[in-house]
Amino acid sequence: MSKVNDKAKLMATKKRNRLIIRTIVLLLLVSAVIYTLIPKEKSKVLAVGDMAPDFELVDLEGNKQRLSDYRGEGVFLNFWGTWCPPCKKEMPYIEKLHNEFADKGVKVLSINIKESDLKVKTFRDQYGLTFPITIDKDESVKEAYKFIPLPTTYIINKDGKIEQIISREMTEDEIRSYMESIQPE
Template identity: 30%
Template sequence: MRSKLNTWIRATALTATLAVSSLVGASSALAPSFALPSRTGDVVALDKLKGQVVMLNFWASWCGPCRQEMPLLDQMHKRYSSLGFTLLGVNVEENTKDAEKWLAQTPVTFPVLFDKENKVSKLYDVNAMPSTVFIDRKGNVRYLHRGYKPGDEAEYLNQIRALLKE
């Protein structure tokens, strides 16, 4: 009985892993282009970043997991930006005051863009906070992560390193 239970557990775990991999795993769809205003007043266009590995992190100031991962994302940005990696934080709130207030308390060095009308969020089918999209140097969406839990940053790092090597 115990052997059958262990086999069932392993099979269920494998099935769940494959299902998650298909949702989060590599793909090769062309990333939808966009241009958004940044905190500094510049407009950032995705098309201008071709040749870079780009990480889009969709977040909101009211999102606890977003707040938790933001300092970790900043470390990644600092570590890999000189190697052809660009991290863009895309705030999805209509009113940017809460985001600005939170960023004043927890500053980041990567560009923060404002998607007040959620047009870019819709292009990338963002339906969870945070959502993180990895785009390869050719402009293809390669990975999508919905949500964040401690430890996910290890997978982010693996994906950044793999895409930088391509």
């Protein structure tokens, strides 16, 4: 009888140990799911009226471009990619209007997202672009501005505040209107 009791006790101990292990594994899985679902540090998405975050990038000519250096002027801040069809379509309009508004206190600053210098220079040369073009190689500026689609353009007034955020392709008339809206007085 003692062997049967010992065997029963051993089986009960194994069962209890399995239950404990399964419970621990289940708790770990539930904890991992909860950790994943709970929002981390809530980062604020930029909105019209916010100050545009300052940044420093180097343009294709090797010059440092800081948004804060443009204070007192309107800034047409355009994020784009060489592979992006809407970006390709609006670039000639941006170039044309850059030339028209440069002497009126509106500057174009262009930020390519994480592409090679060669691709961006080839694109610039193909489209004859003359405004400053930078490359956000580590996506730090993209992260600061928290946008998703390309192209995205921030219309920034002379005081550094965001007047408009456009997350789509623009027509020449729309670009002209936005540039007119941020001309310093």
